[in-house]
Amino acid sequence: MANIRLIEVKEEILADNDKVAAEIRKQLRSRQVFMLNLMSSPGGGKTSLIIETLRGLKPSMRAGVIEADIDSMVDAEKVAQEGIPAVQLRTGGACHVDAGMLELALREMDLAALDLLIVENVGNLVCPAEFDTGAARNVMILSVPEGDDKPLKYPLMFTICDALVVNKTDYLKMSDFDMEALKERVLKLNPNIRIFEVSCRTGEGIPAWTEWLEAEVEAFKK
Numbered sequence: 001m002a003n004i005r006l007i008e009v010k011e012e013i014l015a016d017n018d019k020v021a022a023e024i025r026k027q028l029r030s031r032q033v034f035m036l037n038l039m040s041s042p043g044g045g046k047t048s049l050i051i052e053t054l055r056g057l058k059p060s061m062r063a064g065v066i067e068a069d070i071d072s073m074v075d076a077e078k079v080a081q082e083g084i085p086a087v088q089l090r091t092g093g094a095c096h097v098d099a100g101m102l103e104l105a106l107r108e109m110d111l112a113a114l115d116l117l118i119v120e121n122v123g124n125l126v127c128p129a130e131f132d133t134g135a136a137r138n139v140m141i142l143s144v145p146e147g148d149d150k151p152l153k154y155p156l157m158f159t160i161c162d163a164l165v166v167n168k169t170d171y172l173k174m175s176d177f178d179m180e181a182l183k184e185r186v187l188k189l190n191p192n193i194r195i196f197e198v199s200c201r202t203g204e205g206i207p208a209w210t211e212w213l214e215a216e217v218e219a220f221k222k
């Protein structure tokens with residue numbers, strides 16, 4: 001047994017990832033590009049929120065999108081239809097975007113032409129929370145049909161995010177979702193998180209979210 005060397009693979013992988021993420025953060029800081037890492041469960045509304053955000057941002061804000069999926073190009077196609085530059089990362093089974101993948105995607109983007117770069121991460125509330133992408137801000141979506149108990153089940157995701165967008169508020173009247181209980185659970189994990197209630201279906205709450213995002217981008221560029 002004395003000759004066995006134990007390698008903690010997860011720690012090694014995360015340490016390597018952190019190094020690349022730090023390089024990306026430095027590069028984007030010098031290029032003045034604000035990168036937003038958007039996470040949620042599958043179907044939470046990431047693509048819908050990206051499209052509503054692109055439509056709601058003031059025209060002077062130059063935006064680009066990196067879409068990540070295990071397979072398929074459907075989300076990048078939807079974004080490209082909005083006339084916005086999009087790159088699709090096919091993760092080939094990986095359940096998250098890591099910094100190495102983003103480095104490849106960034107090479108395909110004209111960073112000089114961007115103020116804001118939104119990354120749609122792979123849909124799940126577990127792995128993406130563990131991998132730093134080099135983003136200036138982490139944002140997650142929780143949609144009403146998923147339930148108000150998710151902060152209890154996936155605490156890390158709620159802890160690492162700067163903002164939580166509660167989406168699909170149009171479902172509230174059909175559900176037992178308790179918004180106050182949700183907020184209490186989230187703020188206990190992360191007292192500084194900003195919480196927005198929106199519906200990408202009705203557009204309710206989208207202006208407050210885009211105003212916050214624009215202010216964050218402007219503060220970053222100063």
Ligand SMILES: Nc1nc2c(ncn2[C@@H]2O[C@H](COP(=O)(O)OP(=O)(O)O)[C@@H](O)[C@H]2O)c(=O)[nH]1
Binds near residue numbers: 041046167
């Ligand atoms: N009722 C309702 N449906 C929504 C809302 N936002 C997104 N959806 C729908 O939820 C489904 C998944 O949305 P999508 O944006 O693809 O989620 P993603 O997998 O996280 O990118 C689609 O059918 C959307 O039309 C919302 O606010 N209300």
Ligand SMILES: [Mg+2]
Binds near residue numbers: 046047
């Ligand atoms: Mg999507």
